[in-house]
């Protein structure tokens with residue numbers, strides 16, 4: 659079975675102490691993980707080492723950065739490189755979240771560069787894609803996400819793509835409480851897999867975990883994750899509440 663993943667995206671929330679407590683509360687619940695299941699916490703940069711230390715005893719729990727820069731190193735004040743993340747033991751990095759695309763003008767081409775640098779560092783990019791509401795209303799969502807994949811991923815080999823995690827996050831569902839229906843999620847995830855298959859073949863397409871993100875909650879995670887092409891979730895708000903995220907982890911296939 660493909661990896662089934664519950665990924666928390668804390669975004670720019672919580673103080674250090676609050677983050678530490680949240681991890682402790684989640685870890686205190688001994689959820690028996692299966693070999694094909696993975697839990698990831700994407701935490702703010704200053705908390706990476708604390709979080710990595712906190713989950714050190716659980717091989718099925720990993721820590722992710724929420725971003726990295728598109729250049730290898732150099733005079734880019736305030737930025738963090740893929741190599742720096744690797745050097746502190748981080749093996750996952752969220753790339754292309756819609757908030758970064760929107761507020762920090764990250765282009766598809768820039769995201770392609772970030773992915774290249776992460777793959778050199780043997781770090782798994784969690785590549786986000788998804789359409790805004792007006793595109794969905796005009797039924798243009800498939801074309802929209804296909805173009806995002808084309809511009810940021812199509813230069814990769816099948817071997818490289820099979821190392822990626824993809825997160826489909828419809829922008830209209832992020833932080834709005836309006837979750838995609840299971841039909842909408844399954845339809846899009848199957849479409850994304852068909853795009854992967856067309857470009858790299860069936861074996862690669864079947865190997866890539868595709869997560870759903872956008873108002874995943876304790877109450878809807880199980881039905882979303884039950885969809886055959888939904889391999890878990892990338893969770894914002896509900897990942898900040900220990901009991902909720904525990905329920906979401908337990909909802910993995």
Ligand code: 13P
Nearest residue numbers: 667832833872873894895
């Ligand atoms: P919410 O779960 O708060 O809608 O956020 C989703 C998201 O953007 C995760 O990356």
